[in-house]
Amino acid sequence: xxxxxxxxxxxxxxxxxxxxxxxKGVFFAATxxxxxxxxxxxxxxxxxxxxxxxxxxxxxxxxxKPEMAGVKTALIGTIWLMVVVAPVSLLLGVGTAIYLEEYxxxxxxxxxxxxxxxNLAGVPSIVFGLLGLTVFVRALALGTxxxxxxxxxxxxxLPIIIVASQEAIRSVPNDLRxxxxxxxxxxxxxxxxxxxxxxxxxxLTGGILALSRAIGETAPLVVLGLPLFLAFLPxxxxxxxxxxxxxxxxxxxxxxxxxxxxxxxxIIVLLILxxxxxxxxxxxxxxxxxxx
Amino acid sequence: xxxxxRASHLAMRMKGVLTLAIQNSPKSFSVQEMIAAKKQKKGPSxxxxxxxxxxxLLTAIVSVLTTLGIVFTLIVETFTFFGRIPLQEFLxxxxxxxxSETQGSYGILPLVSGTLKVTLIAAIVAVPIGLASAIFxxxxxxxxxxxxxxxxLEVLAGIPTIVYGFFALTxxxxxxxxxxxxxxxxxxxxxxxxxxxxxxxxxxxLSEDSMSSVPNSMREGALALGSTKFEVSLKVxxxxxxxxxxxSIVLAISRAIGETMIVAVAGGSTPNLNWDITxxxxxxxxxxVQVSQGDAGYGTTIYYSIYAVGFTLFVFxxxxxxxxxxxxxxxxxxx
Numbered sequence: 001x002x003x004x005x006x007x008x009x010x011x012x013x014x015x016x017x018x019x020x021x022x023x024k025g026v027f028f029a030a031t032x033x034x035x036x037x038x039x040x041x042x043x044x045x046x047x048x049x050x051x052x053x054x055x056x057x058x059x060x061x062x063x064x065k066p067e068m069a070g071v072k073t074a075l076i077g078t079i080w081l082m083v084v085v086a087p088v089s090l091l092l093g094v095g096t097a098i099y100l101e102e103y104x105x106x107x108x109x110x111x112x113x114x115x116x117x118x119n120l121a122g123v124p125s126i127v128f129g130l131l132g133l134t135v136f137v138r139a140l141a142l143g144t145x146x147x148x149x150x151x152x153x154x155x156x157x158l159p160i161i162i163v164a165s166q167e168a169i170r171s172v173p174n175d176l177r178x179x180x181x182x183x184x185x186x187x188x189x190x191x192x193x194x195x196x197x198x199x200x201x202x203x204l205t206g207g208i209l210a211l212s213r214a215i216g217e218t219a220p221l222v223v224l225g226l227p228l229f230l231a232f233l234p235x236x237x238x239x240x241x242x243x244x245x246x247x248x249x250x251x252x253x254x255x256x257x258x259x260x261x262x263x264x265x266x267i268i269v270l271l272i273l274x275x276x277x278x279x280x281x282x283x284x285x286x287x288x289x290x291x292x
Numbered sequence: 293x294x295x296x297x298r299a300s301h302l303a304m305r306m307k308g309v310l311t312l313a314i315q316n317s318p319k320s321f322s323v324q325e326m327i328a329a330k331k332q333k334k335g336p337s338x339x340x341x342x343x344x345x346x347x348x349l350l351t352a353i354v355s356v357l358t359t360l361g362i363v364f365t366l367i368v369e370t371f372t373f374f375g376r377i378p379l380q381e382f383l384x385x386x387x388x389x390x391x392s393e394t395q396g397s398y399g400i401l402p403l404v405s406g407t408l409k410v411t412l413i414a415a416i417v418a419v420p421i422g423l424a425s426a427i428f429x430x431x432x433x434x435x436x437x438x439x440x441x442x443x444x445l446e447v448l449a450g451i452p453t454i455v456y457g458f459f460a461l462t463x464x465x466x467x468x469x470x471x472x473x474x475x476x477x478x479x480x481x482x483x484x485x486x487x488x489x490x491x492x493x494x495x496x497x498l499s500e501d502s503m504s505s506v507p508n509s510m511r512e513g514a515l516a517l518g519s520t521k522f523e524v525s526l527k528v529x530x531x532x533x534x535x536x537x538x539x540s541i542v543l544a545i546s547r548a549i550g551e552t553m554i555v556a557v558a559g560g561s562t563p564n565l566n567w568d569i570t571x572x573x574x575x576x577x578x579x580x581v582q583v584s585q586g587d588a589g590y591g592t593t594i595y596y597s598i599y600a601v602g603f604t605l606f607v608f609x610x611x612x613x614x615x616x617x618x619x620x621x622x623x624x625x626x627x
Binding site: 016017019020023024026027028029030031033034035037038040041044045048091092095096098099100103104112113115116117118119120122123124125126127128129130131133134135138155158159162186187188209212213216217218219222223224225228245248249252253260263264267270271274278 | 338340341344345347348349350351352354355356358359361362365366369420421424425427428429432433441444445447448450451452453454455457458459461462463489492493496520521522523543546549550551552553556557577580581584585590598599602605606609610612613614617
């Protein structure tokens with residue numbers, strides 16, 4: 001007696017196998033869609049902006065005439081912003097991460113800080129702009145300065161740095177700490193000389209990713225009231241300034257085609273900056289990351 | 293008596309050995325003295341040990357203060373706003389005409405409808421594509437393919453939103469206008485689609501994480517019973533990973549609600565309470581941008597209105613984020 005009816009099995013399996021093949025194709029196409037869009041986006045921006053991209057574009061001040069305009073003030077402004085955001089956000093973020101991972105007891109308060117950080121990460125960036133407008137621009141009377149914008153951006157990227165640093169610190173094995181304690185080191189000596197050197201690649205990677213988020217962000221800066229058009233360079237952190245995304249936004253908002261090409265050229269400069277920073281992050285991760 | 297003498301004798305001999313050892317070493321020292329000296333020393337290192345945790349606690353408190361600052365700022369300024377405009381008008385009025393001096397109307401509904409239109413379009417684009425990518429990467433793709441494609445998809449998530457805004461206005465809108473001739477230059481459709489593209493990698497990446505964490509034994513069990521890979525993905529892996537998948541979708545929608553530059557560039561600035569996606573709209577975020585760019589003076593009703601709108605936006609996204617956390621925790625299945 002045959003327990004398996006071969007014809008029936010074939011009849012049953014055939015449509016199911018076909019369905020599997022069909023949906024494999026659908027899923028593959030969906031994945032490729034994302035890559036395709038990325039390709040089109042980069043291709044469009046490159047072809048549109050490459051004509052304006054030259055040394056003169058990097059060295060010129062913004063201008064009403066498209067052929068004279070450049071991104072000098074915006075590029076320098078972006079660098080000023082990084083100079084403020086990097087130390088402030090790293091100091092606060094790494095400090096918080098060390099506290100949460102090494103010192104904090106597992107109690108309600110620690111739990112509250114942790115939940116608070118994950119909620120802060122989900123707050124829209126424009127709301128941070130409103131906070132900065134009230135606290136830094138008006139209450140502390142910093143105006144639309146590099147400092148006010150830098151502090152706002154530091155708070156915005158703080159959750160990213162905290163989470164990345166916490167993961168880096170957590171991945172340092174306990175054996176290292178105990179060996180250090182066994183040699184008579186105090187807790188802070190252990191953190192500073194054993195835990196930190198082991199965790200620094202992870203922290204730096206997270207820090208660079210956070211910094212690239214900060215220089216690509218536009219919305220909070222618009223709310224702070226950064227000028228869309230500025231023809232001079234900041235001399236200190238208390239001066240007015242503008243950044244690349246603001247300059248791109250300004251050019252995008254104009255109806256003429258020439259300004260759209262300028263915006264595309266500005267985007268190329270911004271993307272090159274971001275790619276450069278991300279490659280540093282990848283380089284650090286690959287070169288210094290130790291597996292324990 | 294005898295044993296005591298032997299003990300002291302032993303101790304003397306031991307001491308002899310010890311002194312011998314110490315004399316032989318270049319520096320003579322006693323461990324007990326060292327410990328005592330160490331305990332008495334109140335040098336810089338011991339005070340650092342006490343100060344450092346306190347300083348670190350202060351940095352940790354900054355993140356709490358930020359949240360409190362956001363909530364406090366929004367509430368205070370929103371209250372000032374409601375001192376001038378009744379709450380009832382804000383919630384129920386059908387028109388948002390803040391710039392008209394004689395007959396200004398502050399009804400949040402048109403801005404909310406603009407935001408919801410864009411978010412809905414984004415979700416319609418992002419959820420199917422994101423889930424399909426996640427299933428492909430987690431169930432069908434080889435390890436090598438996944439390791440190449442996933443980082444590239446994450447590049448999409450790292451592109452600044454102003455770049456997407458430019459892309460929506462100069463590329464997507466013209467193409468859509470070829471297909472739908474009645475489409476206005478500023479509309480809900482184009483920024484909606486582009487926001488969908490922006491949040492797709494978020495859904496794909498987070499869902500893939502939670503689908504990959506479904507143990508292989510479950511897949512193999514289903515395959516052994518004669519299932520195809522498609523059936524395994526849909527009937528075994530997806531239900532097992534549903535908490536993570538749903539949480540990723542909710543988080544992505546929260547991102548879409550708070551997205552600013554894409555709608556500010558390509559969405560327009562005419563708040564209308566309808567479901568028309570081909571005409572110009574204004575979202576809550578785009579309104580805040582419009583006012584910030586103009587010269588609405590400090591202390592005017594328009595100035596305070598951006599805080600009321602910002603507060604509404606904050607409440608929306610907070611609810612979505614808490615919902616995502618709740619789903620991830622409540623419905624998680626541990627294997």
